[in-house]
Amino acid sequence: MEIKYVSTTCPYCGTGCGFNLVVRDGKVFDVAHWQRAPVNGGKLCPKGRYAHEFINSPDRLTKPLIKKDGGFVEATWDEAYDLIAEKFGSYNPDEIACLSSARTSNEENYLMQKFARVVLKTPHVDHCARLCHASTVAGLAAVFGSGAMTNSIKDIAESKCVFVLGSNTFEQHPLIGRSIIRAKEAGGKVIVADPRYTPTAKQADLYMPFISGTDVAILNGLMQEIIKNGREDKEFIEKRTKDFEKLKEVVMKDDYSLENVSKVSGTPVEGLRTAAEWIATADVATLIYSMGITQHTVGVDNVKSTANLMMLTGNLGKPGSGVNPLRGQNNVQGACDMGALPNVYSGYQKVTDEAAQKKMKEMWGVEEIAEGKVGYTVTEMVNVLAESPGKLKAMYIMGENPMLSDPDLGHVEEGLRNLEFLVVQDIFLTETAELADVVLPAACYAEKDGTQTNTERRVQRWKKAQDPPGEAKEDWKILCELGSRMGYPEQFAFESPEAVFDEVAAVTPSYHGMSYGRLDPDGLHWPCPTEEHPGTPILHRETFAMPDGLGVFSPIEWKPPAEVPDAEYPFVLTTGRTIWQWHTGTMTRRSWSLEKEAPIGWIEINPEDAKALGIKDEEVVRASTRRGSVEIPARVTPEIIKGVMFIPFHYKEHPANRLTHNALDPVAKIPEFKACAVRVEKITEE
Ligand code: SF4
Incomplete structure (x- = not known):
């Protein structure tokens, strides 16, 4: 009996903890602590601890399935590929959409957007970041020039005031919760604002309950209180930012007095006053947020408001500071970095930029790619499907389950049922896969090599511990075989994930200096522009990533949610x-x-x-x-x-x-x- 330990990265949340998969006779049977894992030092939350249990579930998909007469029948890979190639080949590019997946590796996300743009020539490619942190990418890019966590996870422990807003960190990113506890043990204050008294709130020195959807009012109220008391960081504002006067004009309105904010938000005046004082007077403060901030019709406004508060108090570009969105899925940061989005190629190079289009065509060795227009987002795809039947006719969904994850499921089902042809690639027969015409069995994280990028922009390795079950295949391999079969053998002639990563590094400025050799064992934080560069755990130290180097204050008025309680739905x-x-x-x-x-x-x-x-x-x-x-x-x-x-x-x-x-x-x-x-x-x- 042979037992081996394979170090890899957790498939659940964006913290990116490392652990060992324990393998006996070629099968994973346990998870063991990997003491030198760079993010978590061997500690794990329950999901990481039991991340082996589903791998060899009897429910795993093991063969391609094709729907016939309303039921699935097993098929060969050749039969499945032939059908997909024939069907996808029969539609106009604008009639096909692809969903990539934050559960799959960087290499696989890169290949999915390449498949969409090169093979199908459709601009419609997106993934589930749309449902969790699309507002972070748009909001932070607009104010700082980079839509990602500004500081590292370890760095949170150095903060003297941690303001957690709209994140249940101790349940959703438990190993980041450890950094908050370390900050507290070192004398830092912890403030948690949340409609629920969560396990995170229970650790706080100050808990601020509030009514969901009133974040901008609270943030504007805190800023008014700070400015009223002359506690803004005047030097930082002067040297590093612009448009402060525009911000001031809005936040100093009577609407944002603590009394009025308290009436709107339900959070007591005293808590607001204390929070403003702690954030403004701490040597260094950090703001942590998650989907409580982003998943709103004012998600981008919310994100920009968090940036306003931290720029106002000079809390950017140094250890223990920053605006720190905690990304949800294990590789949602990486899926965005890889360009599995309808408006950008990898490294956030805009699809509407002719120079970027030319660069991609040269790199990919093709004359033509999806025309340079912005495609549909996930949410727009569903709306188009449900409301304009026939406009989108076919979809390729890799590792996503919109039949449970997307809003208004009745609407989602109506939309997906309007498709003429649906391909779902997954490890289990999900609620979405049940609606498919072809189901492709994929390998899970433990069955392939690759990389993923965690919430702090750290790119880390996955390592293969066992073979996929039955005839299931790695997502990267499926995409390469399909791309080759559909006429692009040179563009998809990759022998390994490492070869894909080398192309990613060549075409993506923030990943230029990375290679598999450099990622072991600690990973690298992007941007890492050259082979000698050590990576960048803290962004914006001297300047922001804007053309003039300045952070931009955004004056934002509070708006209520799209649907507010009334007599019928109170x-x-x-x-x-x-x-x-x-x-x-x-x-x-x-x-x-x-x-x-x-x-x-x-x-x-x-x-x-x-x-x-x-x-x-x-x-x-x-x-x-x-x-x-x-x-x-x-x-x-x-x-x-x-x-x-x-x-x-x-x-x-x-x-x-x-x-x-x-x-x-x-x-x-x-x-x-x-x-x-x-x-x-x-x-x-x-
Ligand atoms: Fe996995 Fe996240 Fe738990 Fe770490 S905190 S073990 S990455 S689920």
């Missing part, structure tokens, strides 16, 4: 996750150690609201919005602010996204998962 619904499950549950719900901890969904209701509705703890209630209804057990708890209700979105039996609203941020096109109007009622016997 509460605010917000959604999120639990530490035990991951997104649509395809992996965690097949991991016994995790599933047994949180096997069913629930709706959190404040005791005062529950009393008024006559609802008891654990009673099954009906939650309804204008999109649909879900019957779900109530969890009556004071740990949620009155007037707001919460449902985790992992459970197909209690699908939160049947209720959510697909109203979009006008710039980032991210949906408003975090606030819509809901009615909750007792279920009475007929």
Whole structure:
């Protein structure tokens, strides 16, 4: 019996923890701590600890499937490829769309956008960053010139004031939570603002409950208080920024006095005053946010407002400071970096820039690629499918499950059913794969080499520990075989993920200096422009990545969510996750150690609201919005602010996204998962 240990990177959240997969006789059977792992030093949260359990699930897809007479039949790879090539070849480029995946490697995301642009010649390629941090990419790029976490995870421990807004860090990025605890142990203050009294909030020195959707009002109120007390960092503002006077004109309005902000947000004046004082007077402060900030119709405004606060207080470009969005999926940062987005090639080179188009055509050795227009986002694809049937006719979805992850599931299903031809490539037969015409069985993270980029822009290796089950193949290999079969053998003649990465490095300025050899064992933070460059854990030290080097203040007025409570739907619904499950549950719900901890969904209701509705703890209630209804057990708890209700979105039996609203941020096109109007009622016997 041979046992070996293969060090790799966790497939769940964007923290990017490293661990060892333990392999016996060619099969992974456990996870073991990897003490020198660069991000987590051997520590793991429950999801990482049990990240081996789904790998050899009997539910894994092992053969290509083709739908015939409403059911799936097993097929050979040749049959599946032939059908896909014939069908995709029969549509105009503008009629096909591709979804890439933040669960797959950088190399695979790079290949998917190359496949879309070179082979299909469609501009319509996107991935699930649209649902979580599209507003970060757009918002931070507009104010700093770079749409990513400004500092490193380790760096948070050096902060003297950590302001966590819209992030349940201890449950969703637990190993980043460790850095917050370290900051606290070193005497730093921790402020948490959240509608729920989460495990993160419980660690705070100051907890600020607030009504979902009032972030800009709170941030403007804090800035007014700081300016009123003369605590803004005048030197930083003068030397490093522009448009401060425009910001001041808005935030000094009476609307943003602490009293008025308190009325709008439900958070007490005293908490707001203390937060303003702590942030402004700390030697160094950092702001951490996640999807509580981004998943709104004002997601970009929210992101820009967080940047306003940190520029106002001079908290950028130094250890312990920064604006730090915590990316959700393991490789959502990398999928964006690789250009699996409708508006940019890898390294955020704009598709509308003729010089970038020329560069890509030369690198890819083709005369023609998707014309240089911005394609549809995920959310626009669904809207086009549902509302303009026939405009999009075929889709290729790799490793995504919109039938559970996207807002307003009725609308999503209507859209996907309007497709003439759907290909889904995944490791399990997901709710989305069930609607497909062809299903391609893919390898999981433990079955392939590759790289992923974590939330702090650190590019790290995945290493193969076992073979895929049955005839399943690595996503990069499937894309190469399909690309070759569809007429581009030279463009997809890669023998290994390393060869793909070398092309990524050649064509992507922020990855120019990277190679597999340099990534072992600690990875490298981008930008890493040359082979000698050590990587960049802290951005914006001297200047911002703008043409004039200055950060841009953005005057922003608070706007309410697209749908606010009324007499018919009197509460605010917000959604999120639990530490035990991951997104649509395809992996965690097949991991016994995790599933047994949180096997069913629930709706959190404040005791005062529950009393008024006559609802008891654990009673099954009906939650309804204008999109649909879900019957779900109530969890009556004071740990949620009155007037707001919460449902985790992992459970197909209690699908939160049947209720959510697909109203979009006008710039980032991210949906408003975090606030819509809901009615909750007792279920009475007929
Ligand atoms: Fe994996 Fe994130 Fe947990 Fe680390 S914190 S073990 S990356 S799920």
